Amino acid sequence: MQCLRNLLLNTDSYKASHWLQYPPGTDATFFYVESRGGLYDRTLFYGLQAILKEYLARPISHADVDEARDFFAAHGEPFNEAGWRYIVDRHDGLVPIRIRAVPEGTVVPTHQALVTIESTDPDAYWVPSYLETMLLRLWYPVTVATISWHAKQTIRQFLERTSDDPAGQLPFKLHDFGARGVSSAESAALGGSAHLVNFMGTDTVSGVLAARAYYHEPMAGFSIPAAEHSTITSWGRENEVEAYRNMLRRFAKPGSVVAVVSDSYDIYHAISEHWGRTLREEVIRSGATLVVRPDSGDPVDVVHKCLVLLDEAFGHAVNGKGYKVLNHVRLIQGDGINPNSIRAILERATSAGYSIDNLAFGMGGGLLQQLNRDTQKFALKCSAARIDGRWIDVYKDPITDKGKQSKRGRMTLLRHREFGTFQTVPVPPEAESLADVVRPQGYDDAMVTVWENGRLVHDWTFAEVRKRADGNRL
Incomplete structure (x- = not known):
């Protein structure tokens, strides 16, 4: 201003x-x-x-x-x-x-x-x-960077236990969803770039621009095409599967990644019926990785159940560390995410035998706004x-x-x-x-x-x- x-x-x-x-x-x-x-x-x-x-x-x-x-x-x-x-x-x-x-x-x-x-x-x-x-x-970017760094240490520990490629997976395991939840554009820029010190996934454009403007980084973070509720629910409940099919036809190409929020009505029905039956072959033929996003409910329970349903629909391979890696699909949890819930979700998923390769997280208010000078x-x-x-x-x-x-x-x-x-x-x-x-x-x-x-x-x-x-x- x-x-x-x-x-x-x-x-x-x-x-x-x-x-x-x-x-x-x-x-x-x-x-x-x-x-x-x-x-x-x-x-x-x-x-x-x-x-x-x-x-x-x-x-x-x-x-x-x-x-x-x-x-x-x-x-x-x-x-x-x-x-x-x-x-x-x-x-x-x-x-x-x-x-x-x-x-x-x-x-x-x-x-x-x-x-x-x-x-x-x-x-x-x-x-x-x-x-x-x-x-x-200065307290603000330091505290955001600190929260993000500690989350990274938690995720790293579980990846090293369950993934064949922990170093390759880690940079995109925590995605910044926080731009709309902060008090100012400057907060989004400073906090968003602070998160990018630790990870490379973000939807906070101003954070990427801050890294460029102040630290000489041409492109500090990356994103993928992703649906929001309005782009799904505007098709109407009776056409929910067509909304999902549209996402596949628009964005699902060999080697690409596309994320689709799927809890507008019934996340479990969406996975077992729409993704797991009606669209299953289209997902496989596309050559893309489909990332299903739940966005409500208890994060620990919902993630676990969704992993099981995706496994039933698409199957899995067992990696070199003995953990299940889903075929063709992944899951991102962006609701209710904070350092404590991340650890709880990872503990439940790995206890059920799933590699952390299958999971990513989106963190909004818990990353950029639910903190103050007294946090540290x-x-x-x-x-x-x-x-x-x-x-x-x-x-x-x-x-x-x-x-x-x-x-x-x-x-x-x-x-x-x-x-x-x-x-x-x-x-x-x-x-x-x-x-x-x-x-x-x-x-x-x-x-x-x-x-x-x-x-x-x-x-x-x-x-x-x-x-x-x-x-x-x-």
């Missing part, structure tokens, strides 16, 4: 007054981002580059300062007009900050620093705080300030909630080169740079400078992000 393009207005109201609230003599501040715990014990880091390119790459202009000045005057907040005009004149409108972060695609345990933000101009020490609101929205307890906090030339620790330690205790001092993240363990370590108050950090034996820097004074220092490709993420397994 054009009215939200002004970086100076991409903040919380009270931020406009904070430049007046720091102690006299302050000329530098240091902030960090972490997941303080949450549903998962580790997070997949993704999305910072997209946020930086979208919001910080555009220089601030005097017109932006004018707009913000007038807004906050009417809004009831003081505004640092002189400070922002200084940034426009002295820094060509590019905010003087340095951002260090773990490389995108890295999986990091909770309670470790993922990002640090520090001021680089003594006359603009207050800028990192002003940007907190915008930068902390994300926080962006000030941990150090330089006052009268001396660095001091800045922290909070509320007696009413020790879970909100914040880290102290300047810091960086290290990783053990052999074991892959992480450790957030302090930067000594007297240190001028990170070169002065004492690194325990075997540890290397886990963070790199990604942004400095308006310049993107590291420009990750989507392929690099995916490779890092896939190299981390439970």
Whole structure:
């Protein structure tokens, strides 16, 4: 939205007054981002580059300062007009900050620093705080990527147990159905691309476009022709089989895949009679793979029963691991899908002797919308300030909630080169740079400078992000 393009207005109201609230003599501040715990014990880091390119790459202009000045005057907040005009004149409108972060695609345990933000101009020490609101929205793509990554680990475990080709099957086992269920187009773009770090199946177009725009990926995800209820029910119940036949004639070609939602009236009748009898030979002759989609009922029970009915109609082969692989047909479950239901469905299906080759999942709201900042307890906090030339620790330690205790001092993240363990370590108050950090034996820097004074220092490709993420397994 054009009215939200002004970086100076991409903040919380009270931020406009904070430049007046720091102690006299302050000329530098240091902030960090972490997941303080949450549903998962580790997070997949993704999305910072997209946020930086979208919001910080555009220089601030005097017109932006004018707009913000007038807004906050009417809004009831003081505004640092002189400070922002200084940034426009002295820094060509590019905010003087340095951002260090773990490389995108890295999986990091909770309670470790993922990002640090520090001021680089003594006359603009207050800028990192002003940007907190915008930068902390990083929680969203990180949390989506984390949910998707953990689902991938679950599916991978069952594939490795039951499939002859787990690596080839895995990228298309969880399909993003979430675009219509999110709160904004930006959420669909950031969340949709976060899912694509782990999988390659999606119907969220904006997620694919975000991977292209921010991470240089020409085509990050793929889809197939698929029916929705309206394209089936518009034929009328008495012509349901003709609606299915139309899907075959339009899209079922040798080697192709076509998905058809089949629960508009009676999913079990549709499989046993329409697909399993009336259209069975057409399905086989087409040379395509038919993917039947149930979309209602208890997912665990429905998937199991549908597998059995498809097996009765089309038969199966037994793979090298002793599990049944259906002939000509597959099943995708997109209703009621979340990490817990995925595991329950996989356990039921494999217990019945079916390979996970037979199944795929579609995940909508559970992937892109049923989450919030507290899912992984994300926080962006000030941990150090330089006052009268001396660095001091800045922290909070509320007696009413020790879970909100914040880290102290300047810091960086290290990783053990052999074991892959992480450790957030302090930067000594007297240190001028990170070169002065004492690194325990075997540890290397886990963070790199990604942004400095308006310049993107590291420009990750989507392929690099995916490779890092896939190299981390439970």
